Amino acid sequence: MKLSDRLRQDSETIWKKIYNHPFVVELFDGTLPERKFRFYILQDYNYLISSIKNFSLLASRAPDEKSLIEVAEMAYMEATGEFEGYRSFLEKMGLSVEEAQGQEMMQTGLSYVSFLLSTSSLKTFQEGMAAVLPCYWSYQEIAAYHGDKIRGMESEIYREWASYYLEDEYIELVDRIRALVDRTGTGFPYEKLREVFINASRYELNFWDAVYREGIT
Amino acid sequence: MKLSDRLRQDSETIWKKIYNHPFVVELFDGTLPERKFRFYILQDYNYLISSIKNFSLLASRAPDEKSLIEVAEMAYMEATGEFEGYRSFLEKMGLSVEEAQGQEMMQTGLSYVSFLLSTSSLKTFQEGMAAVLPCYWSYQEIAAYHGDKIRGMESEIYREWASYYLEDEYIELVDRIRALVDRTGTGFPYEKLREVFINASRYELNFWDAVYREGIT
Amino acid sequence: MKLSDRLRQDSETIWKKIYNHPFVVELFDGTLPERKFRFYILQDYNYLISSIKNFSLLASRAPDEKSLIEVAEMAYMEATGEFEGYRSFLEKMGLSVEEAQGQEMMQTGLSYVSFLLSTSSLKTFQEGMAAVLPCYWSYQEIAAYHGDKIRGMESEIYREWASYYLEDEYIELVDRIRALVDRTGTGFPYEKLREVFINASRYELNFWDAVYREGIT
Amino acid sequence: MKLSDRLRQDSETIWKKIYNHPFVVELFDGTLPERKFRFYILQDYNYLISSIKNFSLLASRAPDEKSLIEVAEMAYMEATGEFEGYRSFLEKMGLSVEEAQGQEMMQTGLSYVSFLLSTSSLKTFQEGMAAVLPCYWSYQEIAAYHGDKIRGMESEIYREWASYYLEDEYIELVDRIRALVDRTGTGFPYEKLREVFINASRYELNFWDAVYREGIT
Numbered sequence: 001m002k003l004s005d006r007l008r009q010d011s012e013t014i015w016k017k018i019y020n021h022p023f024v025v026e027l028f029d030g031t032l033p034e035r036k037f038r039f040y041i042l043q044d045y046n047y048l049i050s051s052i053k054n055f056s057l058l059a060s061r062a063p064d065e066k067s068l069i070e071v072a073e074m075a076y077m078e079a080t081g082e083f084e085g086y087r088s089f090l091e092k093m094g095l096s097v098e099e100a101q102g103q104e105m106m107q108t109g110l111s112y113v114s115f116l117l118s119t120s121s122l123k124t125f126q127e128g129m130a131a132v133l134p135c136y137w138s139y140q141e142i143a144a145y146h147g148d149k150i151r152g153m154e155s156e157i158y159r160e161w162a163s164y165y166l167e168d169e170y171i172e173l174v175d176r177i178r179a180l181v182d183r184t185g186t187g188f189p190y191e192k193l194r195e196v197f198i199n200a201s202r203y204e205l206n207f208w209d210a211v212y213r214e215g216i217t
Numbered sequence: 218m219k220l221s222d223r224l225r226q227d228s229e230t231i232w233k234k235i236y237n238h239p240f241v242v243e244l245f246d247g248t249l250p251e252r253k254f255r256f257y258i259l260q261d262y263n264y265l266i267s268s269i270k271n272f273s274l275l276a277s278r279a280p281d282e283k284s285l286i287e288v289a290e291m292a293y294m295e296a297t298g299e300f301e302g303y304r305s306f307l308e309k310m311g312l313s314v315e316e317a318q319g320q321e322m323m324q325t326g327l328s329y330v331s332f333l334l335s336t337s338s339l340k341t342f343q344e345g346m347a348a349v350l351p352c353y354w355s356y357q358e359i360a361a362y363h364g365d366k367i368r369g370m371e372s373e374i375y376r377e378w379a380s381y382y383l384e385d386e387y388i389e390l391v392d393r394i395r396a397l398v399d400r401t402g403t404g405f406p407y408e409k410l411r412e413v414f415i416n417a418s419r420y421e422l423n424f425w426d427a428v429y430r431e432g433i434t
Numbered sequence: 435m436k437l438s439d440r441l442r443q444d445s446e447t448i449w450k451k452i453y454n455h456p457f458v459v460e461l462f463d464g465t466l467p468e469r470k471f472r473f474y475i476l477q478d479y480n481y482l483i484s485s486i487k488n489f490s491l492l493a494s495r496a497p498d499e500k501s502l503i504e505v506a507e508m509a510y511m512e513a514t515g516e517f518e519g520y521r522s523f524l525e526k527m528g529l530s531v532e533e534a535q536g537q538e539m540m541q542t543g544l545s546y547v548s549f550l551l552s553t554s555s556l557k558t559f560q561e562g563m564a565a566v567l568p569c570y571w572s573y574q575e576i577a578a579y580h581g582d583k584i585r586g587m588e589s590e591i592y593r594e595w596a597s598y599y600l601e602d603e604y605i606e607l608v609d610r611i612r613a614l615v616d617r618t619g620t621g622f623p624y625e626k627l628r629e630v631f632i633n634a635s636r637y638e639l640n641f642w643d644a645v646y647r648e649g650i651t
Numbered sequence: 652m653k654l655s656d657r658l659r660q661d662s663e664t665i666w667k668k669i670y671n672h673p674f675v676v677e678l679f680d681g682t683l684p685e686r687k688f689r690f691y692i693l694q695d696y697n698y699l700i701s702s703i704k705n706f707s708l709l710a711s712r713a714p715d716e717k718s719l720i721e722v723a724e725m726a727y728m729e730a731t732g733e734f735e736g737y738r739s740f741l742e743k744m745g746l747s748v749e750e751a752q753g754q755e756m757m758q759t760g761l762s763y764v765s766f767l768l769s770t771s772s773l774k775t776f777q778e779g780m781a782a783v784l785p786c787y788w789s790y791q792e793i794a795a796y797h798g799d800k801i802r803g804m805e806s807e808i809y810r811e812w813a814s815y816y817l818e819d820e821y822i823e824l825v826d827r828i829r830a831l832v833d834r835t836g837t838g839f840p841y842e843k844l845r846e847v848f849i850n851a852s853r854y855e856l857n858f859w860d861a862v863y864r865e866g867i868t
Contacts, residue, residue: 057274060270060271060273069297072296075273075289078289079290107636110549114552117548117552122711206541328758328762331770334765338768338773339494423758486719487711489723490710502700503730509710510727512723
């Protein structure tokens with residue numbers, strides 16, 4: 001079994017909760033209040049910015065040239081394509097980047113990005129990459145799990161959001177991150193990778209929870 | 218006067234030595250032994266790789282989103298365009314990336330990249346950017362200073378190398394780095410920026426010195 | 435008003451909740467179930483270890499020699515005096531450092547230390563120091579707020595724990611951290627310091643919450 | 652053979668040059684111009700300060716609690732005992748810490764500390780520790796190698812300087828650093844440790860060279 005598949009398997013309980021989280025289920029059923037979705041989108045800004053920083057940090061600690069070049073490219077893709085996509089998506093919803101920037105960050109989001117950035121700063125490249133994977137991968141699996149509902153989704157906004165994670169370009173990004181984890185992490189103490197992968201998966205679940213509650217604790 | 222112009226002015230003595238360094242002068246006069254040039258090109262590999270890491274580090278510490286995106290793009294440009302250009306240039310000289318990787322790094326080069334990476338790791342973003350500027354900028358100025366000789370250069374390899382630093386794409390990169398130093402460094406304690414800029418300029422000069430001596434101390 | 439007093443004032447709402455948190459109130463009233471206290475003590479291990487790392491990180495980024503020496507000493511005090519005190523306290527409770535190490539870290543604790551470590555790694559020294567202050571300072575204030583109950587506390591363990599935060603040695607440590615924040619942070623953009631100080635105060639509150647629930651979410 | 656002994660053996664050629672360097676030989680023979688010694692002592696300030704930062708950085712990346720506590724203690728010893736010793740030594744020579752701080756750092760010294768700090772920032776703890784060892788260890792070996800001359804040294808200053816590196820306290824520090832390299836580095840790819848150990852040894856040699864020339868290049 002590939003390393004990434006083993007990590008995925010060991011997080012099954014958490015991932016199931018992610019697929020079946022009310023935010024996710026209601027979004028694909030079309031019953032999610034738009035207010036909650038807007039809250040989510042605005043909170044996502046902080047994650048996107050931190051993600052560019054985090055891939056940059058990981059690049060600076062890459063163990064070999066191939067990984068260095070690949071992760072620097074991921075940082076760039078986040079900073080350009082992803083960011084532009086995010087901006088145009090905001091606009092379709094009548095929102096702006098400035099509104100997203102001005103949003104107070106909920107603590108659950110701060111905790112998640114702090115976890116990613118401190119792992120990349122102080123632990124190994126391998127652990128940093130394993131921490132990054134659950135976010136990207138679980139979005140693809142969410143979209144695949146609920147995939148048969150997408151075509152019939154009434155809300156254009158929800159449908160566009162959901163479709164993105166099944167596009168070739170996105171799947172290729174997930175595949176590249178997985179391959180990087182598999183290539184650099186094989187031979188690395190598994191327990192350490194498992195710990196960060198599970199923690200990152202929990203932060204994903206917490207994030208859905210917190211945006212569903214619109215940050216109210 | 219712009220901040221970058223002031224930094225440049227305060228390093229005039231060192232930069233003059235760079236323009237008039239035997240390696241540079243002989244290269245444009247066509248009298249530089251190809252053996253020295255090959256040594257230089259092979260040693261440059263380490264600088265290029267460290268440069269990708271260094272821009273990545275700086276991105277992770279960028280003080281605002283605009284700088285973050287810009288510096289992540291610079292890291293990417295180094296990792297892709299610059300790297301591919303370097304690879305194809307090596308090939309034209311009958312060399313390979315593997316040979317460059319296998320080359321023992323001369324200590325002068327190690328010192329230079331250590332200076333850049335420790336500045337970006339432990340000092341401010343502003344100081345890190347000021348440390349990066351002399352390399353990119355001085356190459357442009359070297360090519361401009363000796364520009365009228367380029368057309369007549371006999372060696373295709375030397376001519377191609379020299380022309381690159383006068384191309385629009387390269388000049389635009391230098392302009393962007395300068396603009397970033399000007400924008401983020403204005404208001405920052407000047408003495409600190411001056412210190413790193415001058416030290417980086419000295420490392421540039423040392424680098425030319427060391428490759429001219431082919432690493433022999 | 436001193437910078438630290440202003441930060442403290444702006445966090446008043448959160449700090450009041452800390453003083454009056456059931457965990458704290460019941461501890462000083464002697465009604466806190468020992469099971470909850472043991473859970474807290476075991477979870478505290480991770481904070482202590484991260485605190486040594488965090489002060490070390492801050493030392494490496496200190497803006498001047500005086501701060502460097504002072505923060506390196508704080509790291510050492512955590513690594514020796516605090517750590518030995520913690521070990522002997524564990525022993526009095528029939529626990530060992532190994533048990534604390536073997537404890538699964540609750541996510542609230544992981545979030546708190548990730549926040550501290552990523553702030554020290556990627557933001558300024560001033561922000562890193564402002565993030566550290568609420569923990570140390572609020573413990574002193576908790577003990578002072580409930581101080582008149584200490585003498586009459588039945589549980590020797592609870593009494594010993596509470597008394598420690600009113601000892602001269604501890605108060606001096608808090609005073610030194612405050613003085614360092616005041617000295618290096620004055621003139622620094624206040625909003626940034628306020629943001630990390632308030633976030634750290636929230637993490638303190640979350641921590642009490644989570645240990646009161648014994649990590650059950 | 653212990654890992655540290657193997658590293659030491661592989662650097663034999665460089666270490667021999669260190670023992671027999673004119674600066675070292677003339678110092679023990681009592682013929683070293685005091686001007687050169689003063690230059691050396693003033694330049695050493697930067698190394699001492701960077702050493703506190705460097706041990707702090709290494710502490711923040713320590714792979715286990717034992718190493719963390721030990722390295723935090725080394726940072727503290729540098730910041731207190733070593734620093735106080737240095738200050739009182741300066742005073743005996745009619746110099747002050749302020750003069751040392753005001754000294755322009757020679758580039759050889761900047762390169763050495765940049766190498767140490769960038770290794771600790773971006774490479775592994777094991778490589779960072781291997782980079783630290785040559786400085787401490789070679790001073791002990793220099794003093795031992797020329798040990799029979801110490802008693803007869805006329806200059807009280809030179810004698811005091813030389814004696815320090817044979818005192819129990821200093822030897823114990825070297826032993827602890829070696830033991831830490833041996834304990835954490837065994838099993839780690841040897842070639843990587845060898846590379847940093849040899850580079851650090853070269854920087855030691857360069858440092859003696861540069862202070863002998865009083866920074867004139």
